[in-house]
Amino acid sequence: MTAPAHTRTSDELIRAEEPVLAHNYHPLPVVVARAEGAWVEDVEGRRYLDMLAGYSALNFGHRHPALIEAAHHQLDRLTLTSRAFHNDRLAEFAERLARLTGQDMVLPMNTGAEAVESGIKVARKWAYEVKGVPADRATIVVAADNFHGRTTTIVSFSTDETARSGFGPFTPGFRIVPYNDLAAMEAAVDETTAAVLIEPIQGEAGVIVPDDGYLAGVRELTRRAGCLFVADEIQSGLGRTGRTLAVEHEDVVPDVVLLGKALGGGIVPVSAVVGSREVLGVLRPGEHGSTFGGNPLAAAVGTAVVELLESGEFQRRAAELGAVLREGLTALLGAGVVGFRSRGLWAGVDVDPAIGTGREISERLMREGILVKDTHGSTIRLAPPLTVTEDELRSAIGSLEKALAS
Structure with a gap:
């Protein structure tokens, strides 16, 4: 080199x-x-x-041959149509990503922050249309010391003053509880709660791994309370922790999983919201979108990433x-x-x-x-690439x- x-x-x-x-x-x-x-x-x-691997965006190392080949092949054919039209790469990407994550449907986006914003919108829409929360009353419970991105809505529920200071006024509708504290979470959940949104492992906070049973407890609490469990696996997902998703360490299946970073193979920004049909099915044409989300180049690279993970x-x-x-x-x-x-x-x-x-x-x-x-x-x-040698x-x-x- x-x-x-x-x-x-x-x-x-x-x-x-x-x-x-x-x-x-x-x-x-x-x-x-x-x-x-x-x-x-x-x-x-x-x-x-x-030993950083692009904060897990480079899980498969720099310029992995299979991913570069997929990108080159697609660059010679088609790169963008917008979602105004169908393209011939998106169906396979969505099918295989849904199967890999054990979910029903896929909402393709570009960056991790977009996936989080999309997850918030979907959770609120579900709360109003399915759960029956009164209009504009939906709340989302999040954890202190979280990192989900730096958009204005996301920093509204950050406890990092560097990320927050000077960017108000902030978006309402979030309740912050200590991470790894099921009792505090249960106290914050009520009839207005649309979702609990947490990282299975808090990356930016210092790779904070919760106690055994915490994720299973969140799953049980949200099921009992009739709200969604949204897992932000943008850094922890797609092989980083030794499983496809970090929640699999406790055999937990969230209602919604947010993916990004490694999904683009270190080549293009690719993110996705994957979830059950009951949840993602609330979206209708015009209610959410992205010009580049699900573009053919991203779908080709994303499919190649999924193929690498399918072997285990x-x-x-x-x-x-x-x-x-x-x-x-x-x-x-x-x-x-x-x-x-x-x-x-x-x-x-x-x-x-x-x-x-x-x-x-x-x-x-x-x-x-x-x-x-x-x-x-x-x-x-x-966080070295998963291709690093012993x-x-x-x-x-x-x-x-x-x-x-x-």
């Missing part, structure tokens, strides 16, 4: 961004020019092991290598790591604050040739040990 020649260095390109790009991100100072599998190269040709190979890899990751992190407890949470190939690692912030540790790892990203305080996230994974853990000791 050889990076293309550039006339400007990494430092020059970073400085060039400063006056022309909105400052809504604080990226690590690495300028990626080429990538393949679990590896990326910067403009100077330095190689890095990608990537779910098995995530489970097996997840045990290696957990073993390596356990060995670092007391040696700079004060705690961690993991499921499959996904971990939130709490570093001793005396050693450094999450940002500082991420920068040290970057200098060791490992790319990760911090979240809050001294926590870093590890040797690569062990090497990354060794680099983390070195970064903690430096």
Whole structure:
């Protein structure tokens, strides 16, 4: 893998961004020019092991051959019609995605935030038409420390002040309860509740894995209360945790599942709301839409992603290598790591604050040739592509040990 020649260095390109790009991100100072599998190269040709995988958008690595082939083939045929017409790729995508997730229907969208917004609309519509909640009275119960996106409606029920501050007035209709607290959730649910919307594992909060039985408890509570269980699997889904969906660890089937990130194979933005016919069947023409949602290119890539998951190979890899990751992190407890949470190939690692912030540790790892990203305080996230090898994974853990000791 050889990076293309550039006339400007990494430092020059970073400085060039400063006056022309909105400052809504604080990226690590690495300028990626080429990538393949679990590896990326910067403009100077330095190689890095990608242990972030685009926040799970790159579950199958960079430029997976089957996904690139599907995209190339479709680019030569048809890329967009809008949903004003049918296209020849959408039916297969919807059929196979519904079958993979154990659901009936699919609402294709583009980004994860769009999937969440769509899920909110569908839940409210269902509450009014099926449950009989009085008009404009529907509520949705959510969890504190959630991350579902950054649109104005979504930040209305965020507890992250960085995401919220300065963006009001906020959308009403949400009740926030502590995560992993069934009693608090039950107290918040009433006859106006359209849905409970939660992440099966909270990613942005630091890969917070709930207690065993929590997801099954949410399923039972929502069934008993006559409201929907909407699971945001945008980061946790599609193989990341060792199962197709994270809810499968407790044999739970939600009413609605929100998907994104890995569904586009790291090539195009693809998201989807998948759910039961009773729920998604409430939508009628004109009530919701997307010009690009379900476009032929997205459907072709999405179908190829589903095909990779149908074999179960990537779910098995995530489970097996997840045990290696957990073993390596356990060995670092007391040696700079004060705690961690993991499921499959996904971990939130709490570093001793005396050693450094999450940002500082991420920068040290970057200098060791490992790319990760911090979240809050001294926590870093590890989410390598599911194509990573055991040797690569062990090497990354060794680099983390070195970064903690430096």
